[in-house]
Amino acid sequence: MAAIQVDHELDARGLLCPMPIVKTAKAMKALAPGEVLKLMATDRGSVTDVPAWTDTTGNELLEWHEEGDVFVFLIRKND
């Protein structure tokens, strides 16, 4: 798979619900349509919350994976 170009990063490590989502929503506002945000979180709830949030808001969760105890999400801003 070709590497996805990341335009912005958000470090939400150490934060618990609802702050990773609140900060993601805020960060996404600064993105242009089509740009990609890399979100790093340690909140286990984000594994279900981030996909639920992208579904609700119409943004696209390109992929997510674990790096050690960090969950990494790549979110593309909708058009």
Next chain:
Amino acid sequence: MLDERERITAPGLSEEAVRQIVREELERAPRVDEGPKRAAIIASKGTLDWAYPPLILATTAAASGMEASVFFTFYGLDIIHKDFEHKLKVSPVGNPAMPMPVPMPSLVTVLPGMGPLATSMMKSKFHGKHVAPVSELLESAQELGVHLIACQMTMEVFGYTEDDFIDGVEFAGAAKFLADARQAHVTLFV
């Protein structure tokens, strides 16, 4: 009855074709509902632990693109009081789920000092786990445009004035909440 049906059937379309069109339109309607989704939440409790659910849900709703409002009534008013840091406490009395440093009979929980102990325990637990403090949730809520509404009637009962509340709070009654709630997709009483 039969006359009426003949009148509303478009010329050249069979009844089955008309039914098909209606079915398709009905299926399409919810998908094209692009109107803003709303969440209307009532916060009626004035303890530290119960301050969290309405604020967490309202900020998350707003962060998800919903129009969110929280209507603070009765003891819930303390959550948006200027002095919320001191007003919001946890009570161990009558709460068998309250974690205590050492097991103790319920009767002990009514002794002087147990309330403050439980409150500072809860605060340090939250802090240790990096749960956002109430102040940060209120700030985030306001930044995200959540309507924080104080119930006018209970304000009168408790002797509060508009100046007693944090900046940006709106003031209204039950009719305002219901007007929001009747258009809301999510309504909760906390």
